[in-house]
Amino acid sequence: MACSQIMLRIAILLLLLLTISSSSSNLPDQDSISSSMPSLLYPRKNVSFTARLIHRTSPESPFYDPNAKCDDLIGDGIRTSLARAHFLGKRTSILAESLINARSPVRVIGVDFVMSYSIGTPPVKTFGIADTASHVIWLQCQPCDRCYKQSIPFYNRDESSTYKSLPCGPRCDSFGDTTCYSSSPWGAICRYHSDYMEKSSSNGYLSTETIMLPDNGITGEAILEDMIFGCGTENTDRDTKPKPPGVIGLSNRTSSLIGQLAYPRFSYYIFTNSSGTHGWIHFGLSATTSGPGTSLVPNDFGHYRLSLVGLMVSGQDIDYDFSSYNQAPEYEGGFVIDTGTLYTVLDEPIFNALREKIAYEVYDEEPQSYNEIDHGTRFELCYKNAPDYPEVEFQFANQMELMLCKSNTWVKVSNGLHCLAILKASEGISVLGMYQQRHLQVGYDLSINQVTMKYQVPCPDNIE
Numbered sequence: 001m002a003c004s005q006i007m008l009r010i011a012i013l014l015l016l017l018l019t020i021s022s023s024s025s026n027l028p029d030q031d032s033i034s035s036s037m038p039s040l041l042y043p044r045k046n047v048s049f050t051a052r053l054i055h056r057t058s059p060e061s062p063f064y065d066p067n068a069k070c071d072d073l074i075g076d077g078i079r080t081s082l083a084r085a086h087f088l089g090k091r092t093s094i095l096a097e098s099l100i101n102a103r104s105p106v107r108v109i110g111v112d113f114v115m116s117y118s119i120g121t122p123p124v125k126t127f128g129i130a131d132t133a134s135h136v137i138w139l140q141c142q143p144c145d146r147c148y149k150q151s152i153p154f155y156n157r158d159e160s161s162t163y164k165s166l167p168c169g170p171r172c173d174s175f176g177d178t179t180c181y182s183s184s185p186w187g188a189i190c191r192y193h194s195d196y197m198e199k200s201s202s203n204g205y206l207s208t209e210t211i212m213l214p215d216n217g218i219t220g221e222a223i224l225e226d227m228i229f230g231c232g233t234e235n236t237d238r239d240t241k242p243k244p245p246g247v248i249g250l251s252n253r254t255s256s257l258i259g260q261l262a263y264p265r266f267s268y269y270i271f272t273n274s275s276g277t278h279g280w281i282h283f284g285l286s287a288t289t290s291g292p293g294t295s296l297v298p299n300d301f302g303h304y305r306l307s308l309v310g311l312m313v314s315g316q317d318i319d320y321d322f323s324s325y326n327q328a329p330e331y332e333g334g335f336v337i338d339t340g341t342l343y344t345v346l347d348e349p350i351f352n353a354l355r356e357k358i359a360y361e362v363y364d365e366e367p368q369s370y371n372e373i374d375h376g377t378r379f380e381l382c383y384k385n386a387p388d389y390p391e392v393e394f395q396f397a398n399q400m401e402l403m404l405c406k407s408n409t410w411v412k413v414s415n416g417l418h419c420l421a422i423l424k425a426s427e428g429i430s431v432l433g434m435y436q437q438r439h440l441q442v443g444y445d446l447s448i449n450q451v452t453m454k455y456q457v458p459c460p461d462n463i464e
């Protein structure tokens with residue numbers, strides 16, 4: 001296959017940062033409602049389950065495009081990774097503006113890995129993008145005031161006997177920036193408003209429903225009752241192609257899927273073989289959270305921030321002092337692990353030190369760059385055929401090391417160049433992307449604020 005990293009092209013989710021924020025209606029007196037609420041605000045679900053992650057390039061994905069071209073996909077991955085870093089860092093930059101206004105716009109709600117599930121009674125099959133930077137599970141919810149196109153039937157709350165909107169009160173308030181909407185046909189209910197990049201957004205009602213995960217041959221069917229989700233009744237997306245019906249938020253928030261589980265753990269494993277990119281995601285006690293681990297750095301964004309203490313090339317430190325980088329508030333720096341970024345993005349000074357060190361090691365070949373046509377974004381360091389690429393290793397706090405195998409470090413582009421699959425950005429923040437997380441079992445245990453990583457199989461050394 002000419003370009004098997006296609007599979008990894010991630011057209012991502014810029015979807016991010018599903019901030020539940022407010023619309024501005026004022027609340028009437030909510031005492032009567034709140035006093036009827038159970039005192040346990042979060043009856044967390046003691047359920048463990050496993051779901052397949054379906055990649056968009058899989059023929060099973062509703063977004064499968066057999067005509068997608070290799071370099072377009074790589075270009076897409078570059079643009080969306082940079083835009084994602086921009087959003088995770090919540091900074092404005094000229095680069096991000098130019099990406100947004102580029103001729104082929106960055107997808108706002110991308111479709112990388114989706115998880116299929118059913119919702120409601122009777123159940124409706126649907127799916128959502130698995131996103132560690134989103135705070136809620138949401139989906140387009142009819143009757144819609146405004147819904148964008150999707151390629152599968154809509155979920156309709158009026159046709160489900162288990163749908164309940166979440167009333168105003170302490171539970172609603174506890175999710176953060178929610179507001180009450182007092183003039184709804186159902187009385188005073190809890191409203192969410194999610195702004196994405198650019199002009200995309202999802203608005204609607206926080207609600208509860210029964211969510212089901214199908215039997216997948218590993219764990220049986222899982223039934224999760226009264227799950228909080230966002231019933232999106234006003235959704236916009238600037239792209240006219242069908243989009244995924246919604247998102248599965250996996251951030252460190254009580255409103256996310258993970259925040260609603262008794263055992264707040266999950267792990268995923270994605271890999272590329274000759275038939276494409278595949279993946280699994282495990283929740284609760286099914287998650288693999290053993291192995292070498294590193295502490296998460298607590299932050300207010302619900303992000304999974306790691307403490308990067310070193311970066312080595314062929315066993316030697318690059319010329320960069322990480323100590324102040326890790327102290328930086330998130331909007332100025334720091335290192336985040338993310339499911340919605342394809343290519344790892346490094347803050348400029350770190351990237352430059354890495355590039356310099358690699359170029360020094362590959363002294364017998366002239367470095368080149370790969371320009372992604374017409375958007376000014378690129379892979380900065382490419383070689384025609386360096387026989388021995390130096391090893392790149394990330395070092396995290398608690399002595400956790402991530403040695404990148406060759407296939408996770410380099411990507412082959414159309415003119416035969418092998419490019420370092422890591423991008424430079426001046427967003428402050430750095431992000432570990434999914435291209436670099438392939439073949440790893442990555443585990444998150446929020447009860448102890450820890451991330452673990454280990455190769456599930458020997459990582460292949462071929463460059464795709």
Ligand SMILES: *[C@@H]1O[C@H](CO)[C@@H](O)[C@H](O)[C@H]1NC(C)=O
Nearest residue numbers: 044045046047048262263285
């Ligand atoms: C969850 O369920 C398992 C078995 O079904 C049980 O052993 C465990 O104690 C339960 N944990 C909690 C926190 O309720």
Ligand SMILES: *[C@@H]1O[C@H](CO)[C@@H](O)[C@H](O)[C@H]1NC(C)=O
Nearest residue numbers: 272273274275276277278279
């Ligand atoms: C690739 O992995 C998937 C998922 O495990 C499997 O179904 C498929 O048969 C594998 N393909 C090849 C060619 O090994």
Ligand SMILES: *[C@@H]1O[C@H](CO)[C@@H](O)[C@H](O)[C@H]1NC(C)=O
Nearest residue numbers: 252296297298299300302449
């Ligand atoms: C995750 O959220 C919990 C509860 O708000 C908090 O105590 C914990 O420090 C957070 N973890 C991280 C890594 O931010």
